[in-house]
Amino acid sequence: MTVHRIHASQHLDRPLPEVFDFFSRPENLARLTPKGLGFELRSADRQMRTGLGIEYRIRPALGIPLTWTSVIADYTPPTGFVDVQLRGPYRSWRHVHRFSEEGHGTRVDDEVTYTLPLGPLGAIANALFVRPSLEQIFGFRRAAMEDLLPQRDVSATPMTVAVAGGSGFVGGAIAGELHRRGHRVVVLSHREESAGERLPDGIEIRHADVTTGVGLAGALRDTDALVIALAFPNLPIEDARRGHTFEAVDAAGTERLVAAASTAGMKRLVYLSGVGAAPDADRHWFRAKWRAESAVRDGGIDFTIIRPTWVFGPRDDSLNRFIGFARTLPFVPLSNFGDQQMQPVYVQDVATLAADALVAEAARNETIEIGGPEVMSMREVIRRALRVARVDRPLLPAPAPIVKGVAAVLALLPGRLLTPDAIDFVNQPAVADNRMLFERMPRQLTSLEDGLRTYFGATST
Ligand SMILES: NC(=O)c1ccc[n+]([C@@H]2O[C@H](COP(=O)([O-])OP(=O)(O)OC[C@H]3O[C@@H](n4cnc5c(N)ncnc54)[C@H](OP(=O)(O)O)[C@@H]3O)[C@@H](O)[C@H]2O)c1
Numbered sequence: 001m002t003v004h005r006i007h008a009s010q011h012l013d014r015p016l017p018e019v020f021d022f023f024s025r026p027e028n029l030a031r032l033t034p035k036g037l038g039f040e041l042r043s044a045d046r047q048m049r050t051g052l053g054i055e056y057r058i059r060p061a062l063g064i065p066l067t068w069t070s071v072i073a074d075y076t077p078p079t080g081f082v083d084v085q086l087r088g089p090y091r092s093w094r095h096v097h098r099f100s101e102e103g104h105g106t107r108v109d110d111e112v113t114y115t116l117p118l119g120p121l122g123a124i125a126n127a128l129f130v131r132p133s134l135e136q137i138f139g140f141r142r143a144a145m146e147d148l149l150p151q152r153d154v155s156a157t158p159m160t161v162a163v164a165g166g167s168g169f170v171g172g173a174i175a176g177e178l179h180r181r182g183h184r185v186v187v188l189s190h191r192e193e194s195a196g197e198r199l200p201d202g203i204e205i206r207h208a209d210v211t212t213g214v215g216l217a218g219a220l221r222d223t224d225a226l227v228i229a230l231a232f233p234n235l236p237i238e239d240a241r242r243g244h245t246f247e248a249v250d251a252a253g254t255e256r257l258v259a260a261a262s263t264a265g266m267k268r269l270v271y272l273s274g275v276g277a278a279p280d281a282d283r284h285w286f287r288a289k290w291r292a293e294s295a296v297r298d299g300g301i302d303f304t305i306i307r308p309t310w311v312f313g314p315r316d317d318s319l320n321r322f323i324g325f326a327r328t329l330p331f332v333p334l335s336n337f338g339d340q341q342m343q344p345v346y347v348q349d350v351a352t353l354a355a356d357a358l359v360a361e362a363a364r365n366e367t368i369e370i371g372g373p374e375v376m377s378m379r380e381v382i383r384r385a386l387r388v389a390r391v392d393r394p395l396l397p398a399p400a401p402i403v404k405g406v407a408a409v410l411a412l413l414p415g416r417l418l419t420p421d422a423i424d425f426v427n428q429p430a431v432a433d434n435r436m437l438f439e440r441m442p443r444q445l446t447s448l449e450d451g452l453r454t455y456f457g458a459t460s461t
Contacts, residue, residue, distance in 0.1 A: 175227075407423045
């Protein structure tokens with residue numbers, strides 16, 4: 001029987017007791033796990049100690065639930081603990097977590113040893129699915145730790161910044177960056193719970209719904225600046241019945257927010273738009289974005305509009321979905337033959353620009369496009385991503401009309417799994433004109449591969 005090993009090691013710029021405390025709260029496991037795994041902590045007893053049983057559920061492939069029970073075999077604060085699988089998908093699983101002081105911060109070491117059932121079949125499953133998945137999980141964990149326990153770099157003039165959409169992918173990265181710089185951050189969310197799950201402790205969550213206006217005025221109380229990074233749930237699949245449309249959230253929601261910010265006497269505004277926004281754009285989402293941009297320009301508040309291309313990062317729902325396909329299917333489906341030209345931009349580059357723009361004179365009342373340093377076909381993006389994620393799968397390119405036909409059928413079924421519009425959204429090219437960026441806010445941009453390496457391939461096996 002082969003014993004497989006994974007080792008990951010990381011420095012965090014936070015004191016040992018704080019880091020250990022974070023890891024000894026089982027509820028933080030969800031914050032360290034990719035959203036796509038559907039992690040759910042099921043046990044109620046969360047008091048860490050030797051002998052504590054922890055039960056959770058994950059959905060590693062095709063939404064099929066898998067229950068996993070482990071026990072804390074050894075708990076030695078503040079230097080380590082060990083969890084061992086009692087019941088789960090592995091024949092055996094042992095995860096040693098070690099923490100030690102390193103300079104002013106903490107070194108975190110994860111050492112996993114596991115064995116699989118089914119003999120030679122298990123070995124094949126390990127090479128094809130298990131090891132790539134574990135590497136992805138540990139890579140994500142590394143990036144999540146940086147986000148949740150960030151190195152603070154306290155800014156000279158801290159502000160209180162409201163971030164609408166701060167519980168989301170791009171807005172979350174911006175909220176994290178502002179928090180790291182020492183600003184007080186308030187995230188606006190229309191969810192009842194778990195909005196702060198992906199954010200560092202210390203960020204305040206306030207309830208507000210931009211489609212109804214409920215809670216908006218109160219949520220903007222005592223804030224100096226506003227970042228808007230709104231998108232409706234399950235984008236790009238619109239659901240008019242639930243108000244999940246570009247018009248309702250991007251356009252009308254932004255108009256409502258800007259009006260409330262203006263009443264609140266806000267000093268500065270950053271709006272996350274998208275490359276392609278125009279009054280006469282072919283696609284209705286770009287016309288909605290233009291409507292939102294117009295509200296921002298006419299709102300009487302100093303603003304910066306940022307138009308990113310296609311944003312990727314450890315928490316994105318798009319590029320990660322392709323890698324998810326690769327982990328669960330024998331091929332990676334690719335609409336439009338993957339011909340569209342893309343210029344993927346790393347989420348931290350967008351977050352840094354947004355945080356800089358909030359205070360930079362050079363960005364005041366400007367519209368700035370941002371794309372990554374390289375333009376390539378979508379096919380090439382996926383190829384490079386699979387290479388960095390170390391998953392080897394053939395691409396299955398399909399012509400756009402066929403994929404749209406399938407989407408038209410799926411759109412008629414309950415749950416609207418896909419729509420022809422969503423396929424158009426995915427198939428569109430995303431290329432920026434970075435001239436304004438380099439003129440006004442010069443900076444280095446992260447290549448696709450360097451960005452991906454921050455959350456893939458961060459382990460040794
Ligand atoms: N991702 C990309 O590749 C990309 C590229 C170019 C531009 N952008 C732009 O960046 C922005 C953010 O995109 P994203 O990918 O980060 O989206 P996301 O992860 O889906 O986040 C969207 C956010 O909008 C909030 N929201 C939705 N409905 C709301 C409502 N009724 N009231 C208040 N808040 C609401 C959600 O917060 P709660 O659920 O907590 O309420 C969530 O935090 C969008 O404007 C998008 O056009 C994104």
